[in-house]
Amino acid sequence: MRIAFLGTPDIAAACLKAVAGAGHEVAVVYAQPPAPRGRGQAMRPSPVQALAESLGLPVRTPASMRDPAEVEAFRALGLDAAVVVAYGQILPREVLEAPRLGAFNLHASLLPRWRGAAPIQRAILAGDAETGVQVMRMTEGLDEGPILSTARLAIAPDETAGTLHDRMAEAGAALLAATLVDIAAGRAVETPQADEGATYAKKISARTARLRWTRPAAELDCKIRGLSPFPGAWFEAPGPRGPVRVKALLSRAEAGSGEPGEVLDEALLVATGEGAVRLLRLQREGRGPQDAADFLRGLPLPSGTRLA
Template sequence: MRIVFAGTPQFAVPTLQALAQSGHELTSVYTQPDRPAGRGRHLQASPIKALAIELGLPVFQPTRLRDPAVQAELAALAPDLMIVIAYGLLLPQPVLDLPTLGCVNLHASLLPRWRGAAPIQRAILAGDTETGITLMQMALGLDTGPMLMRRACAIGAHENAGELHDRLAGLAAEVMMAALPALADGRLIAEPQPEQGATYAAKLEKAEAWIDWQQPAVLIDRQIRAFNPWPVAQTRLEGQVLRIWRAHPDATPCPGAAPGVVVQANRDGVAVATGSGRLWLDQAQLPGGRPLPAIELARGRPLLGIHLGC
């Protein structure tokens, strides 16, 4: 097949690597325009653009796909199939209609649960024990197209979003490789998504990273895991922002301690009272520093009795 690939972040890299070794003809790669990044705000290519250049593939970076000139450029490639994974641009109907076999999308959830921008993080926040990859035929709605293949995987009890992201990225490549022969032969049957159980995974906002110590320890733990590596859960420690990278919950009550108060800080660990149970801090970071084991943080300053979040 003649394949056009569209993707942008690191999540899409394993799939592009697998496609490059598949024996199919990758005609081109579409990715988002270079964006300012880092302290110097210099333009930086997406991970997919960097890999495409390394593979010697033509790269296109339109700002929108509704432009007739962009659509004509895509039509000239005469694709049999367009594979989309975390691209970041909406595909209008003329683009969806261009490839002979249409456009397919790899999505990081078991649809119809967690349609939208942040399915990995929202699954962890909600306490889901299972997620996966769905390959779907693309339609105009947001992640509403009929499903072609689904592959489930468990979410680890202590797994954070970065770790789950990497596992799902590898699983997406496996699903795509398993589906390609059947797509080429027309053997995959598209199954409409049920509306029952549909949920929306809204884009993450930095304001969500602030910890509310009134919440139970198990919910704060989910927040910390969901926001690692971005935007990283945070609280206030004596006027400074303390970023919490890793923690684990404990159902042991803290009688008489207000939520947010450090109830233990010694060689055995750092524990904070919450609305229900206590949260053990495993790794934290002060401004200008690097993430440290919380025990090391406690060695550098007295924490016992400190009220976090104030």
């Protein structure tokens, strides 16, 4: 098929690679404009733009797909279909209806659960045991279109948003490529979403990332893993020159009791409002991620230490 691909982050880049490798004619790739990235905050292209350019595909990075000129340019492409993966803009009806067969989206949840911007993180934050990737026909409603295909994934007890993202990118790329074959052949079956069970995956805010040790261990464990690696759930630890901000990147809920925030042993078991959390991987401000044993060699937090 002759398609346009619209996406921005790493998971979308994996899908673009699969779509381009499947033999479709990618007429154009749309991505969000270059933005400050990395430690130096230099202006850099998104993963999708970088990949498209390396493949020799034409790229557009409009600030808004609602611009009438952009809508007309999109209509003029003469597309069979549009493929959208985490593009980052709400597409108007005129864009969705421009391709001959319509626009199709890969979404990282089992709809109607976790419609919206952050389905991977929200599934872990909520303690879900299962998630998945789905291809759906796009409509004007937020992730409300009928489903064409599904791949289910179990969420492991030690899953982080980062590891789940990588697994979903691989599964989603394969699912999308296979579903496009069915769409082109006219044998794709569309199933309306259920009316019950809809939840919304609000965008993750760094303002809510601080750990509150008075909360139950199970909740804190989900928060740590769901916000890892970005933005990273954080707490303050005592340091030689005052409080040190530390991100917790991996954890495990365990039995234990003490005052919330109290370190209970020499291997970072921390008491919470109910149970305890074992901190397994951490990142001190301004430094790289470390396993707990290496972290403690640089910043000892012995039993009895109070974390804030």
